[in-house]
Amino acid sequence: MAKSGSEKNTKNKAKHTKLMNRKKNKMRDEKEARKAKLKELAKKMNEKK
Incomplete structure (x- = not known):
């Protein structure tokens, strides 16, 4: 038999x-x-050579 009242655990x-x-969005950003920074650094190093 189903419980009556508010649904359990949905807020959590x-x-x-x-x-x-x-957290996932922060990690992705x-x-x-980091990738953009490395790409820019590589570009600078290639121009220097």
Whole structure:
């Protein structure tokens, strides 16, 4: 028999999903920034040669 009342655990799941998405986006942005920085550095080094 199903429980009556509010659904169990949906607020925590939503909060967790939000936090995990924030973490994933942060990691992706850092990775892209690092990649761009290295690309720019490589370009500078090639121009120097």
